[in-house]
Structures are given as C-alpha cells and as structure tokens.
Amino acid sequence: MRNTAINKEVQLSLSPKDVLQDLLEGNLRFINNDLEKVAHLDLVKQTISGQYPKAVVLSCIDSRVPVEQVFDQAVGDVFVARVAGNFENTDILGSLEYSCAVAGSKLVFVLGHESCGAVKAACDGVKLGNITSMLDNIMPAVKKSSEEIEGEKNSSNNDFVAKTVENNVLLTIDRIRDKSEILRELENNDKIKIVGGVYSLQTGKVNIL
Structure with missing residues (x-):
C-alpha cells in the first residue's frame, strides 16, 4: 500500500518521459481494474505544508472522466485544470505556467475524450448564454x-x-506553445513535455495523439 506522498526530491528526480510513462502505466492499471492501494489520509497529512505534483492535466469537466482515477494518481500527484472542451484560455495558461514554472511539474497533458458534449455542441453551432x-x-x-x-x-x-x-x-497543444513563452521555453530546454491524448469512454484507455 502506498503511504508516502511525492516530495521535492522525488519530483526533481523525474524526467518528462518518466512522468508520461507513469501516467500511462497508471491508466493501464485503471483499465485492468487494478488500482494501487493508497493510504489517502497519510498523503493528506504529508502534503499539508507543500505539494510537488509531477504533472498537470488539462481535461474536460465531464463526470465520466475522473482524471486522477483514470491515471491512478493520488493526493499530491497531479494538478488538474478542467473546463468543458479542454481548451486553453488566459486563466488556464496561467495555471499551467504555475504548475510547471513555479511548482515544478514535468508534464502538461491535454486530455480530450470520446463523445465530448462540448465538442458536439460546437459541431452543431449551439447558441445558449455563455456557452x-x-x-x-x-x-x-x-x-x-x-x-x-x-x-x-x-x-x-x-x-x-x-x-x-x-x-x-x-490545436490546444499548438496554442499553448504559441501563447505561453514560459512553457515553450521549458519544453525547448527539455524541462517539460507537452502531450495530448483522448480517453475512450468505452474502454477507459487513454490513447496518445
């Protein structure tokens, strides 16, 4: 059973490739219904004074895509930014920059999903309030x-x-690189990696694009 939260030393030891592999291995455990056993309260107590997440995931708000479970991550492991349609805007970009440039995360993962309601609405040209x-x-x-x-x-x-x-x-990945000089330079210097994938509602698998 895992009872130790990620700390600064562990975070610093990870490469972007390591973190991506970790998330994909976690997704495989999720698919196989073999999630890691975690002493959640232990991690809660250990992260009171600070956090050192290894990745930030930009995902849709869809309730069928529980990000931490999909990648089998626990308290303190990942930042998660959520907005319907998993796109970037100024606030999201600032959140991604904070995650990587300030808090030390090694990976930006843009996660779309099958049959996305926001995407369907865009395809249909829906007009409704702030939507x-x-x-x-x-x-x-x-x-x-x-x-x-x-x-x-x-x-x-x-x-x-x-x-x-x-x-x-x-396109979201392209715009993140274009609009954020901070993230672009971090990636160019191999400090982070920016990747994307699509989650299958049918199988639970995240397919890298």
Missing part, C-alpha cells in the same frame, strides 16, 4: 475537421465528432 462564447474556443477544431471528414458536419456524424475531439486536443 456560446465558450464554444468559440473549439470552433477552430470544427473548421479543421470540416476539411478532413466527409459527410454531415454536425454531431450526427460520429467520425466528424471523433476527428474534432482529436483536432481540439492538438
């Missing part, structure tokens, strides 16, 4: 998919939705 402006962040992915996928350009086309989910992850 409308939120969906504008996903429209570049919709436009790109429209040039790549045949058939209906709305949520009735499963292939169109799936491609838009993927494109949304990849």
